Amino acid sequence: MKERRNIAIIGTGVTKFGELFEHSYDDLVREAGLAAIRDAGIAMDEVQAAWLSTAFPEIGVFKGRSGMDLSEPLNLYDIPVTRVSNFCASGADAIRNAANALEAGECDVAMALGVEKLRDRSPQDSIVKMMVELSHPYYQKGFTAAGTFAVYANRMMHEYGVTREDIANISVKNHYHGTLNEKAHHRVACSLDQVLSSPMVADPLTVMDSCPTTDGAACVIMVRADDVDPTRHDPVYIHGVGLSISTGWDLPFFDPHHDFLSFKATQNAANMAYTQAGITNPMDQIDLVEVHDCFSIVEMLTYEDLGLCKKGEAKELIRGKATMLGGETPVNVSGGLLSCGHPVGATGVRMVVEVAAHLRGRAGDRQVEGATTGVTHNIGGPGAIASVIVLSNEN
């Protein structure tokens, strides 16, 4: 797809992210869905098709294995509802498939809703157990997410002169941003020393370099740009959607020359989305970015993969505070995954809700002033599945 997309977001909704024992999966679907419907100024029965993103029913509350788990809480029947799952890119992929359906003319009003409830299970019966018992044999050898991204951190430090403090300062930045976001899971600022001295997970990454697992939901209502009614809607436009799957953590077996300094999936997804959106100079054309900072180092790597700086210069963005609120290209002003937490199926949609708030000038204390173009990014599975969405308040 070479041309720009023709899709507008006319409503967004997001729940509080956190350890929400008092809210069921259905409660979260209902809250995010109704908020988005209200924001769009439409009735629920105007939605003609929906996409539900839940990545891990089997390590959450066993909900979200079909579209029924969107239909039932929203009383939204007699339409197609597809459940998609693509690890951390699930939410973006729900939006992507909804955009395709609108472009195809299958429907005129689409909903994309991401939700995940991960905290109701004990750690002994949750994601860690699942990973160890059921996933790739590497996990059983300790090659966890943290362990893998730690390899990238060490390579960045070795090759590019990145310091441990540079990496930790991403966590400091995002936790500061999180204090400004009433929906974030953790709203506590932290110091560089706190990040460095928190318990080690996989050298050099500590607990404070790692995002929490979280409950939450987010939703967007989408129409074709031609159907935007300027008297009723305050639209944000989708200019590009890229999703790409590459080899993952097992990549060295496919490519023994892999440098562990970048993610090919992110580069491909960005290339797709930028081509659709006509972005040729990301540094100048993008005003804010939500990046998949599941670990602090991933945000740093991604600066380079998204073209926000040249290879090897990500550290300069941190040192110059360019990606802090008030800087040239603020990144994760929501607080990122590090503060918001990571309800996996919801995260990609939450990011789009966040960027849309800035493009609509509704982001309150953390508003990126004058933002016209924003980008969201996810990377999931074993560093193999990435998504990039380009949003703008102009069309």
Next chain:
Amino acid sequence: MKERRNIAIIGTGVTKFGELFEHSYDDLVREAGLAAIRDAGIAMDEVQAAWLSTAFPEIGVFKGRSGMDLSEPLNLYDIPVTRVSNFCASGADAIRNAANALEAGECDVAMALGVEKLRDRSPQDSIVKMMVELSHPYYQKGFTAAGTFAVYANRMMHEYGVTREDIANISVKNHYHGTLNEKAHHRVACSLDQVLSSPMVADPLTVMDSCPTTDGAACVIMVRADDVDPTRHDPVYIHGVGLSISTGWDLPFFDPHHDFLSFKATQNAANMAYTQAGITNPMDQIDLVEVHDCFSIVEMLTYEDLGLCKKGEAKELIRGKATMLGGETPVNVSGGLLSCGHPVGATGVRMVVEVAAHLRGRAGDRQVEGATTGVTHNIGGPGAIASVIVLSNEN
């Protein structure tokens, strides 16, 4: 979407269905995917986007939770691959989302592949355990799939003068058809007496009224009809795709007047697909149908829901052998789920592969002569999610 779709299937592939201990999930993906690619006469790297349908990773072999499980076995990287799951309608939904992407212009060549591997686990550790422990509380009270569909069977017998023999004769018919299908799980004909005297599951349904759980995969390659090259391709066209979610087995709580004689989801999905395809008289316009005969009674109900006969007259189609090979509108000449088995994520795609074979005149011993229009149908979850696809060899 009012207009007819503009999508062609140019390649199909299907594995043997059965208890395939000697084939891994990846083996099945590879076999079905490569067969479809060869049939389409294209190279693997011409595929620009793909959709993977696996319904039950957690009760199968824990594969199919993301698009990676299509990319890796096919070495098909650097493109978007979405995993969809929608219970028994998963395969049809993969095709639907691929069709949307083609219509949207996101890609020019799309793959939809369904796969499920259910037999590697013991019955004590498989679908039954999952259903009882983790799903709807009704299951815990014995309200299983068989138990529910048995209620419909009893209502059909009570209201419409359907006999137990009418229902069992669907199984006899489909098992006969299955003897003609080298890919079917069970290729053994059975007598009426054998169906009636096999062990009772839920009165009146016996084991022989029930489909087996099965391993298998199926794949289609799709392009826009404008891109069909008549010198290379032998296309089949998708004229309509409908998918709808209604309330399910809990429907009496929403509608105490529900008659347990039809599935609203099937009726809605058929209405969507027929409207797109311009089908106003299904009895005359449809030449063959693959129906979701997870239990024999479901095929009978679905005759009426698909408009193949008037309300209450389904029994006449069986008694007159109208839906048998050689009859007016053959149904499940593949052997249906009763003979082929039911690898859940694969079934909807397998049906499309089957109908395409007939429309291309390649169905061998079970060819429906002169078929130009065929329909596939799935119903899943608690009778709540249905899909209908209309295929034709004319455009």
